[in-house]
Structures are given as C-alpha cells and as structure tokens.
Amino acid sequence: MKIQSENFAKAAQKAIADADLQSAVSFGTNLAYTKRKSAVFVSGQDHGEQIRQQAAQIKRHALNNLPQLLEQAEQQMQKNGIKVLWAKDAAEANQKVLEIIQQKQAKKVIKSKSMVSEEIAMNDFLEKNGVQVIESDLGEYIIQISGDHPSHIVVPVVHRTKASIRDTLMQKIGMPHTDDAQTMTHFVRGHLRKEFLEADIGISGGNFIIAESGSLCLATNEGNGRMVTSLPPVHIAVVGIEKVIPTLEDYATLTQMLPRSATGQSMAVYTNIINGPRRKDEEDGPQEVYVVFLDNGRSEIYSSGYTEALACIRCGACLNACPVYRVSGGHSYGWVYPGPIGAVVTPLLVGLNKASPLPNASSLCGSCKQVCPVVIDIPRMLLDLRHDLTKQKKSSKTWKIGMYIWAKSNRSEKWYKMTGRLIKASRYLPISKLPGLLKNWTRFREMPQPAAKSFHDIWQDGLKDEDK
Amino acid sequence: MSNSRDFILNKLKKNPAPFPEQSKVENYLPMVKLEKKTPESLLQHFKSEAEKLSAQVTICNSEKSAEETFFKIIGNEIQINCWSAENLPLKNFYQALKDKGIEITENESVRIGVTGVNAALAATGSIVLASGKGRQRTASLLPEVHIALIKKGQIFADFESWIKECCKKGLEDFTNPSNTIVISGPSRTADISMELVLGMHGPKGQYLIIY
Known part of the structure; x- marks a missing residue:
C-alpha cells in the first residue's frame, strides 16, 4: 500500500466533508466504545482497572524477554510439528510465502483477516506472481472486491454505508437487490463457501503466540479463521515477533481482554489455539503448518524509546475512543494502521519523514491511553515523536518564529500581562475572523469575544475580598 | 534463512530489558469475578451467558430426555456430521441414530453437526472442543446448526480455571x-453497518444439550 500519510490534513478535510462517511464512522465507533465499557468493567470498574494493569504487566514482562521467548516458541512449535521461518522485512516474508505456494504448486489462496499481511502488501505481491488470493473476512472481502483499503483494524469497512456495500456486492458478485444486512451476509457466505473448499493454501495472521506450549492463537467471530486454518492442506501464518507471550495463564487474560476491548464481546466466537498440523489419527486439519516470524522494523522499535508500541494487541479501542479518528476516518492516516496507535506505529515503521503530520493528528486528550487494554502511553509517545520532528528541523519557519514569541511572552510576567491587556482591549473591536498567519484558527469558527476580566483579575479581586 | 533468524535475535539481545520494573504477574486475577461457584450456580450461569450469545440451551435430567431433546431439534434431517460414539457422552446415542435411520457423514452439505465437548465455561457461556481421533473439526464448523452434548460435570467456572486444569495435566x-x-455462540459478523448477523461462515445456530 502506498504511504500517503503526508497528506493527512487534506484527506481528513475530505473525510469531514463526506456526510456518509461521517455518519457511518461515528455510529460504528460510538457503539464499540459503549460496548467496550460494560465488557471490560463486567465485575466493576476497580476490577476492570486491575485487569487492565495485569494485561499491561503481562505484555511488558513478555517484551522484557522477547528474544528468549522467540527462541522458546520456535523450539516448542517445531516440537509440535510446525515449521518456523524468519523474515527480516516485508520482501523476505512475501518471498518465503511465495516459495511455499510455488513448491506446493498451489493456485488458489484463501486468507483470514490479517493486518500484518496488509502491512507487507502480501496480496499485491502474490497476485503479481500469478496467485489467486481471496479474502474471507466479510469486511475484508468487500474491501477486496471494491479495490479499497481497510479503514479500521477490527471493522475494515466501518467507513462504508449499507447502501454502498449493497451496490458493490450487486455489481461485483451478482447479488440480487436487497436492503437487508442478513440477506447480504448470507449471500456472501454461500459465495465464499466453495472458495474455502477449493483453496490449496490458507493464510492467516496471529493474535498471540504462546511460547511455553508453542501454540499459535487466533481470535475471530465469523469462522473464516477456523476455515482457513482447518480446510486447506497447507496453513501459513505470518506473525509479528512482538506477538509472543510466555504462558497459558498470560494467554487467558489477554485473549479475553482483546474481544472485550475490541467489540465488547466477552469472548471472540472462535478463540482458536493451533498446535500444529493434523495428528496421525485425526481426520481433518492441514497437513502442514508454517509460521513466519516477521520483524519488518519491530526490532528497531524495540531498541528505541517507543518499545511500548510493541505491546499493542490490535484491538482498535483507541480508534473508537479518539476524537480525531472519529471525524477523520481511518484512510486519512494514509497507511495500514490508523488512529492513535497508527499515529505512533506508522512513523516508526515507515519513517517519520513519510508520516510527519501524524504525531500532530491528536489533541492529546488521553482517551486512547484510558481505554487501552495494555495501558500504552500513546500521548507520551506522540509528544516524543513531535519532539523528534522538531529536532529533525521539520517545522516551518513561521511555526518556529511563532513558538519563539509564545515562549518569550510566557516566560516573562511583564510580557505575559501585556499580551493579556492587548487581548482584553480588543474586546470592543468587531473581530470574528483572525487575519494573516492566524486565519486558520478561525476558518471554521467565530473568534470568541475576549472576557472583560482575565483569570488574574478575578483572582486578584478575590484576594481583595478576602482581605476585607 | 538462519541468517535472518540470527540477525533478528542478535539485534534484540543487544538491548537491556525495556521495562526492568515489570516482572512476572504473581497472582492472576480472573477476568470475571463469580460470586458463587457451586455446580448448580455454575450451570445456571453457563446457561444464561450462552443464551446471551444466542445459543439454545436445554438442561435435561436424564440421558433419555437429552436424546429426546436432540431428536426434537433435528426434526426431519436424515444426515448428520457427528463425532464418533466414544467421544460423545450419551451411551446409546449411536444405537438411537441407527434406529431412526439417520446417516452419519462428513459430506459438506450436511445441515447438522454433532459433537461432545472437553469443557464448558460458565463465565462466558463458551464450549471447548479439542481435535482428535473421531473428533473432526468440520462437525462444529461446516453445518448450519451445531449441537453440542455436554455433561454437567464438564462445566468449569471460567477460561482461567480450565487453563489451570490444563497446566496441571501438563503441556x-x-x-x-x-x-x-473455544466457541462462544454461533458464528457472527457486524461488518455491514454494525448490524449483528448470525451465521457468517460457521454455524448459524448453536444448541447446547446439558444433562
């Protein structure tokens, strides 16, 4: 996927002007936000907070031991009959997947939802090499046949209305006209069922890897995750190296926090633990299972001041809570990972110079940290990224001069009071729009009338009253 | 191939632990605090949680009434995708199927799938199914309706206590x-305008018969 994060402001403006997108995104994010609360706080708010801290501790403890856990996971997986491969970057991961496909002389690949495969643009690569790739998550499938990109980590088509999805399904796969979501869903069910049965290879991502047992874990609702990992003779999973956790007990906490934070479900419909290829006496399941451990910039993040970003379990709660995401939509962020966590991860994975607006695409209100199941301090990292930006001298001259004046006037009592008096004096001027450099502040709103008394004045008055 | 492995591991190993103040969790809290854990309260809790997920739950008092419940659910269907006899808790089930002339097949078009379970989890209304000989995955995946036969003694308080039991038995x-x-209700999606629809790729309906 082409990186278009430099375009954030323009793309966001377009999204804000799109009434369909606004209503679809706001409805979707609000619903998920509300449902999350009752699911995480199922045994009370205090208990929910304790569990959140527990999940945070589990993930950070896991990151502390990341290289050792990867070695342990590899060893246990091999013992379970899983073939483990390693990939430094997107190109190597794609190449390794293609090699397996070619070795098996496979023609058709069916995929379950995977953000990592979006990150490495696997579909494009495989299709260019003559492999037919079919997405099987309903949202991803709609995205695929529309030539679109997902705009949300969990609900890929949150930006699309029912009517626009209906039109796509009628046009692309000959669905008869209907306005009923259930009829649409079941039409796609029938359409994709034969693809599952015909596919030569199933490709998935992974939500967790349990090191002590060598298990690959997936959480899905639709059942495509099970189909993809059960029906085709070969299953390949591409998983980021940060997904490994030590124990089954750790898994028990995290795999419940994930759906509660993502959609407000107490468990995903299918919480899937994969221990390897079908055993000798089993009737079904794949004959071969491959797991590709993908780095693609993660080891770089590991050694930076942003290691916390690797704790993310991709639940999407921060997207739903973010006032910026809610109006700008996911596509504005210009790459695979949108929302607050995307604003951190994108610059780290593709380079700050290719995503410079993203650290500023936040009001730093802190909602993201408040809902994060593993308590990632996203606002802190956004601030640090802004700091990095300034250090790289990426800010414009006018910005620097403005900040210089602001800093000066705020450091001296005299200057501060003078600015205050100036603003107060402007009270009687008929100004509703600011001029020149400041005009962007009042482009979409009126300039409020300055108050007759400043906070300082009121404070002083109060002191005088008390003196009496 | 091993180059990338060593490259990644060496790079990671060069760094000190990024969160030295964070150690292993000592006492894991369960996600859901259950007030009562008597068998009867777990049974009722399981039922109500599973029903919230749109499962149809029937609690029976005998094998015979469990069997009757089963035949009532399948109605006129004459083919089922079913786990082998030794993997089901009902002793005379296979004989009863034979008596009714019901054919057992793994054909993809079969509408009814029948399985036992390894465990049922009260806190979340989930059932746990492990693959194995005579325990094909397709039975709980391909058919439109999945019927699971559960013994009362198989109900655990929650996912955590089942995991603990697994650890006790060994990795x-x-x-x-x-x-x-771990299955929690029928397959579902809300991808189209956040409207909940049951039966995306897996079963559209789930029946749990407990006895």
Missing part, C-alpha cells in the same frame, strides 16, 4: 490435539 496433553477451539 504435552495440551498440545496433543492439533487444534483446540
């Missing part, structure tokens, strides 16, 4: 099956 036992699936 070898845990990884023996190629696949263990």
Whole structure:
C-alpha cells in the first residue's frame, strides 16, 4: 500500500466533508466504545482497572524477554510439528510465502483477516506472481472486491454505508437487490463457501503466540479463521515477533481482554489455539503448518524509546475512543494502521519523514491511553515523536518564529500581562475572523469575544475580598 | 534463512530489558469475578451467558430426555456430521441414530453437526472442543446448526480455571490435539453497518444439550 500519510490534513478535510462517511464512522465507533465499557468493567470498574494493569504487566514482562521467548516458541512449535521461518522485512516474508505456494504448486489462496499481511502488501505481491488470493473476512472481502483499503483494524469497512456495500456486492458478485444486512451476509457466505473448499493454501495472521506450549492463537467471530486454518492442506501464518507471550495463564487474560476491548464481546466466537498440523489419527486439519516470524522494523522499535508500541494487541479501542479518528476516518492516516496507535506505529515503521503530520493528528486528550487494554502511553509517545520532528528541523519557519514569541511572552510576567491587556482591549473591536498567519484558527469558527476580566483579575479581586 | 533468524535475535539481545520494573504477574486475577461457584450456580450461569450469545440451551435430567431433546431439534434431517460414539457422552446415542435411520457423514452439505465437548465455561457461556481421533473439526464448523452434548460435570467456572486444569495435566496433553477451539455462540459478523448477523461462515445456530 502506498504511504500517503503526508497528506493527512487534506484527506481528513475530505473525510469531514463526506456526510456518509461521517455518519457511518461515528455510529460504528460510538457503539464499540459503549460496548467496550460494560465488557471490560463486567465485575466493576476497580476490577476492570486491575485487569487492565495485569494485561499491561503481562505484555511488558513478555517484551522484557522477547528474544528468549522467540527462541522458546520456535523450539516448542517445531516440537509440535510446525515449521518456523524468519523474515527480516516485508520482501523476505512475501518471498518465503511465495516459495511455499510455488513448491506446493498451489493456485488458489484463501486468507483470514490479517493486518500484518496488509502491512507487507502480501496480496499485491502474490497476485503479481500469478496467485489467486481471496479474502474471507466479510469486511475484508468487500474491501477486496471494491479495490479499497481497510479503514479500521477490527471493522475494515466501518467507513462504508449499507447502501454502498449493497451496490458493490450487486455489481461485483451478482447479488440480487436487497436492503437487508442478513440477506447480504448470507449471500456472501454461500459465495465464499466453495472458495474455502477449493483453496490449496490458507493464510492467516496471529493474535498471540504462546511460547511455553508453542501454540499459535487466533481470535475471530465469523469462522473464516477456523476455515482457513482447518480446510486447506497447507496453513501459513505470518506473525509479528512482538506477538509472543510466555504462558497459558498470560494467554487467558489477554485473549479475553482483546474481544472485550475490541467489540465488547466477552469472548471472540472462535478463540482458536493451533498446535500444529493434523495428528496421525485425526481426520481433518492441514497437513502442514508454517509460521513466519516477521520483524519488518519491530526490532528497531524495540531498541528505541517507543518499545511500548510493541505491546499493542490490535484491538482498535483507541480508534473508537479518539476524537480525531472519529471525524477523520481511518484512510486519512494514509497507511495500514490508523488512529492513535497508527499515529505512533506508522512513523516508526515507515519513517517519520513519510508520516510527519501524524504525531500532530491528536489533541492529546488521553482517551486512547484510558481505554487501552495494555495501558500504552500513546500521548507520551506522540509528544516524543513531535519532539523528534522538531529536532529533525521539520517545522516551518513561521511555526518556529511563532513558538519563539509564545515562549518569550510566557516566560516573562511583564510580557505575559501585556499580551493579556492587548487581548482584553480588543474586546470592543468587531473581530470574528483572525487575519494573516492566524486565519486558520478561525476558518471554521467565530473568534470568541475576549472576557472583560482575565483569570488574574478575578483572582486578584478575590484576594481583595478576602482581605476585607 | 538462519541468517535472518540470527540477525533478528542478535539485534534484540543487544538491548537491556525495556521495562526492568515489570516482572512476572504473581497472582492472576480472573477476568470475571463469580460470586458463587457451586455446580448448580455454575450451570445456571453457563446457561444464561450462552443464551446471551444466542445459543439454545436445554438442561435435561436424564440421558433419555437429552436424546429426546436432540431428536426434537433435528426434526426431519436424515444426515448428520457427528463425532464418533466414544467421544460423545450419551451411551446409546449411536444405537438411537441407527434406529431412526439417520446417516452419519462428513459430506459438506450436511445441515447438522454433532459433537461432545472437553469443557464448558460458565463465565462466558463458551464450549471447548479439542481435535482428535473421531473428533473432526468440520462437525462444529461446516453445518448450519451445531449441537453440542455436554455433561454437567464438564462445566468449569471460567477460561482461567480450565487453563489451570490444563497446566496441571501438563503441556504435552495440551498440545496433543492439533487444534483446540473455544466457541462462544454461533458464528457472527457486524461488518455491514454494525448490524449483528448470525451465521457468517460457521454455524448459524448453536444448541447446547446439558444433562
């Protein structure tokens, strides 16, 4: 996927002007936000907070031991009959997947939802090499046949209305006209069922890897995750190296926090633990299972001041809570990972110079940290990224001069009071729009009338009253 | 190939632990605090949680009434995708199927799938199914309706207590099956305008018969 994060402001403006997108995104994010609360706080708010801290501790403890856990996971997986491969970057991961496909002389690949495969643009690569790739998550499938990109980590088509999805399904796969979501869903069910049965290879991502047992874990609702990992003779999973956790007990906490934070479900419909290829006496399941451990910039993040970003379990709660995401939509962020966590991860994975607006695409209100199941301090990292930006001298001259004046006037009592008096004096001027450099502040709103008394004045008055 | 492995591991190992103040969790809190854990309250809790997920739950008092419930659910269907006899808790089930002339097949078009379970989890209304000989995955995946036969003694308080039991038995036992699936209700999606629809790729309906 082409990186278009430099375009954030323009793309966001377009999204804000799109009434369909606004209503679809706001409805979707609000619903998920509300449902999350009752699911995480199922045994009370205090208990929910304790569990959140527990999940945070589990993930950070896991990151502390990341290289050792990867070695342990590899060893246990091999013992379970899983073939483990390693990939430094997107190109190597794609190449390794293609090699397996070619070795098996496979023609058709069916995929379950995977953000990592979006990150490495696997579909494009495989299709260019003559492999037919079919997405099987309903949202991803709609995205695929529309030539679109997902705009949300969990609900890929949150930006699309029912009517626009209906039109796509009628046009692309000959669905008869209907306005009923259930009829649409079941039409796609029938359409994709034969693809599952015909596919030569199933490709998935992974939500967790349990090191002590060598298990690959997936959480899905639709059942495509099970189909993809059960029906085709070969299953390949591409998983980021940060997904490994030590124990089954750790898994028990995290795999419940994930759906509660993502959609407000107490468990995903299918919480899937994969221990390897079908055993000798089993009737079904794949004959071969491959797991590709993908780095693609993660080891770089590991050694930076942003290691916390690797704790993310991709639940999407921060997207739903973010006032910026809610109006700008996911596509504005210009790459695979949108929302607050995307604003951190994108610059780290593709380079700050290719995503410079993203650290500023936040009001730093802190909602993201408040809902994060593993308590990632996203606002802190956004601030640090802004700091990095300034250090790289990426800010414009006018910005620097403005900040210089602001800093000066705020450091001296005299200057501060003078600015205050100036603003107060402007009270009687008929100004509703600011001029020149400041005009962007009042482009979409009126300039409020300055108050007759400043906070300082009121404070002083109060002191005088008390003196009496 | 091993180059990338060493490259990644060496790069990671160069760094000190990024969160030195964070150690292993000592006492894990369960996600859901259950007030009562008597068998009867767990049974009722399981039922109400599973029903919230749109499962149809029937609690029976005898094998015979469990069997009757089963035949009432399948109505006129004459083919089922079913786990082998030794993997089902009902002793005379296979004989009863034979008496009614019901054929057992793994054909993809079969509408009814029948399985036992390894465990049922009260806190979340989930059932746990491990793969194995005579325990095909397709039975709980391909058909439109999945019927699970559960013994009352198989109900655990929650996912955590089932995991604890697995740890007690040992990791070898845990990884023996190629696949263990925790199912919570019928398959679902809300991808189209956040409207909940049951039966995306997996079963549209789930029946749980407990006795």
